[in-house]
Amino acid sequence: MTADRMLLDDYSLEITARDGDRLTEAAPLIPAGTRVNITALGTEDPTARLALAASAHRLGLTPVAHLSARRLTSEQELRSELQALADQETSASVVVVGGDPRRPEGPFDSALSVIETGLLPEHGVRQVGVAGYPDGHPDIDDATLVSALQHKLAVLDAQELEATVLTQFSFDVDAVVAWITRVRDLGVTVPVRIGVPGPTSVKRLLAFARRCGVSTSAGVARKYGLSLGNLLTTAGPDAFVDELSGRLDAASHGDVRLHLFAFGGPQSTAEWARVHSRR
Numbered sequence: 410m411t412a413d414r415m416l417l418d419d420y421s422l423e424i425t426a427r428d429g430d431r432l433t434e435a436a437p438l439i440p441a442g443t444r445v446n447i448t449a450l451g452t453e454d455p456t457a458r459l460a461l462a463a464s465a466h467r468l469g470l471t472p473v474a475h476l477s478a479r480r481l482t483s484e485q486e487l488r489s490e491l492q493a494l495a496d497q498e499t500s501a502s503v504v505v506v507g508g509d510p511r512r513p514e515g516p517f518d519s520a521l522s523v524i525e526t527g528l529l530p531e532h533g534v535r536q537v538g539v540a541g542y543p544d545g546h547p548d549i550d551d552a553t554l555v556s557a558l559q560h561k562l563a564v565l566d567a568q569e570l571e572a573t574v575l576t577q578f579s580f581d582v583d584a585v586v587a588w589i590t591r592v593r594d595l596g597v598t599v600p601v602r603i604g605v606p607g608p609t610s611v612k613r614l615l616a617f618a619r620r621c622g623v624s625t626s627a628g629v630a631r632k633y634g635l636s637l638g639n640l641l642t643t644a645g646p647d648a649f650v651d652e653l654s655g656r657l658d659a660a661s662h663g664d665v666r667l668h669l670f671a672f673g674g675p676q677s678t679a680e681w682a683r684v685h686s687r688r
């Protein structure tokens with residue numbers, strides 16, 4: 410198996426609640442059991458996210474609902490959301506992120522505070538994803554991020570939950586390789602999924618990068634293949650993934666896979682993964 414195929418083997422796909430119908434259309438392109446992550450945006454109807462989790466499950470995929478700590482207005486809301494996922498048998502895997510609101514909307518200020526409630530395993534959760542930041546975070550310093558990561562993994566381990574680290578997307582292979590090396594050196598052994606945008610217009614990629622605090626310096630953009638002078642062209646992660654796979658080896662970097670953000674919709678991202686994993 411080539412290095413690209415290892416990275417793309419068992420990739421995960423992140424979509425939003427609005428992508429429901431489009432997931433059904435894209436499903437024939439997606440390997441059975443693939444994890445489909447459902448972003449927590451705060452703008453969508455929570456029932457739409459539940460419906461999408463149910464639909465992914467029916468399509469033979471593995472739904473992974475995201476919980477956003479700072480967007481939860483009460484512990485009751487967390488309980489209801491988990492119970493609703495459990496009732497439709499879609500609670501086995503979730504992701505817990507801090508959430509973008511500057512001030513928490515309820516009792517939870519971080520992913521850790523949600524995990525520490527102990528409510529996840531009580532509702533049938535067995536596997537939990539937490540976030541990693543190869544490019545850093547605009548509002549949170551690196552030391553805080555790394556200690557939060559270690560703390561979350563320790564508590565998940567104590568709760569006998571499987572953990573995965575899902576990274577924020579990045580256009581910078583050097584930063585990603587350095588970050589994987591750093592967390593492995595710190596003793597993080599769990600699987601890591603590197604966030605990569607699926608193909609979409611340069612314009613959309615730049616807008617998402619700005620919104621999510623991801624850097625797009627001129628050098629990084631050029632190497633990635635983002636032509637800043639032509640915003641309507643489509644940019645895919647081909648060069649990024651080829652270089653990343655050439656620079657990783659399982660012995661020193663452990664279990665590393667791709668987490669594809671379907672910014673251009675599930676179909677184009679799934680098609681990209683299918684073509685690229687055959688090369």
Ligand SMILES: NC(=O)C1=CN([C@@H]2O[C@H](COP(=O)(O)OP(=O)(O)OC[C@H]3O[C@@H](n4cnc5c(N)ncnc54)[C@H](O)[C@@H]3O)[C@@H](O)[C@H]2O)C=CC1
Pocket residue numbers: 448449475478505506507508509510511518519520521539540541546548549553554557558576577
């Ligand atoms: N929706 C998504 O898919 C993603 C969201 N993010 C965002 O990245 C940020 C950090 O998330 P996690 O790594 O899960 O952190 P976390 O919840 O583990 O928190 C790490 C530390 O940063 C603080 N913190 C958390 N969110 C913050 C915020 N919005 N502003 C200032 N301080 C904050 C926490 O109190 C804690 O001390 C959040 O804003 C999160 O929403 C990151 C990646 C993906």
Ligand SMILES: Nc1nc(=O)c2c([nH]1)NC[C@@H]1CN(c3ccc(C(=O)N[C@@H](CCC(=O)O)C(=O)O)cc3)CN21
Pocket residue numbers: 423424425426427448449450452453509577578620621622670671672
């Ligand atoms: N700090 C941070 N906050 C986030 O919210 C966030 C990240 N990082 N990292 C990446 C994920 C993926 N995210 C997203 C956000 C929007 C769409 C999206 O397709 N939005 C549609 C509208 C969909 C809707 O409103 O339901 C769009 O056309 O913009 C996809 C992924 C948000 N995410």
